[in-house]
Amino acid sequence: MIFFSITYRTLKRIVFRLIFFFLSVNILFSQDESSNDSSFYREDQIYLGISFILLESNQKGLNSRGLSSHFQWGVIRDIPISENGRFAFGFGLGMNYERYNTNLFRKEDPSGMGIYSVLNDNSESPLFFSVHSIETPLTFRWRSSSLKDYAFWRVYGGVSLQWNYSIIGKQATISLPISNDLERIGTTAHLSFGYNTWNFYIAYRLSPFFKSESLAFSSLPIEFNPLKIGLIFYFL
Numbered sequence: 001m002i003f004f005s006i007t008y009r010t011l012k013r014i015v016f017r018l019i020f021f022f023l024s025v026n027i028l029f030s031q032d033e034s035s036n037d038s039s040f041y042r043e044d045q046i047y048l049g050i051s052f053i054l055l056e057s058n059q060k061g062l063n064s065r066g067l068s069s070h071f072q073w074g075v076i077r078d079i080p081i082s083e084n085g086r087f088a089f090g091f092g093l094g095m096n097y098e099r100y101n102t103n104l105f106r107k108e109d110p111s112g113m114g115i116y117s118v119l120n121d122n123s124e125s126p127l128f129f130s131v132h133s134i135e136t137p138l139t140f141r142w143r144s145s146s147l148k149d150y151a152f153w154r155v156y157g158g159v160s161l162q163w164n165y166s167i168i169g170k171q172a173t174i175s176l177p178i179s180n181d182l183e184r185i186g187t188t189a190h191l192s193f194g195y196n197t198w199n200f201y202i203a204y205r206l207s208p209f210f211k212s213e214s215l216a217f218s219s220l221p222i223e224f225n226p227l228k229i230g231l232i233f234y235f236l
Helices: 008-036
Strands: 045-057 069-080 087-101 104-108 114-118 127-143 153-171 174-176 185-195 198-205 224-235
Touching: 045 087, 045 198, 069 127, 069 224, 087 153, 104 127, 104 153, 127 185, 153 198
Parallel strands: none
Antiparallel strands: 045 069, 045 224, 069 087, 087 127, 104 114, 127 153, 153 174, 153 185, 185 198, 198 224
16 A cells, blocks of 8 residues: 655645645636626636634533634635626635634543643643644625625625645644544534625634544543634635
């Protein structure tokens, strides 16, 4: 059996090339469609977002120790479904970075699976971890735009599919194999609304974050549901 290892830099190059190709196709198709039908337009966009993360869990007392944050960027291909272009679907490709500062403490069982407890004081170093992922947002879109109006109200909502390709955990200065505890594939519901470039952004993870084998000291499977609240910017 042959194993392929993809470094972070190689993966970034692949995603950059995919996004460049995605943008090139958007420009070519948009120009061709605009020339054939003056009433037809797309809102193909580059997006950039930053959010704070609130932690919800079935573990009493679990919260952020410090600021947990989320950064995202990518491109969206617009697919109008109404004649005036105000209703559309969006399909995108992008990247995510999430950093979690928690008051969790991690140990391992004999099989190497994580067992977690909530720290109530500063006697132990808490767990923090970062997650890098590739996402494909799927959205239903409404906007008050027209062919000549580039500043408009919008409401976009949908689901993002994510692949967590890099998960790094640390407790004090010790690296932990936390990737064994977290799911690699996930889904997140998201909603953005606002005017022109500035938009509010809310997202909530729908699928489990931790694997069911990851336990708390209470012997209950740990449930961990990040809620992201922030801003997202759309650029034509």
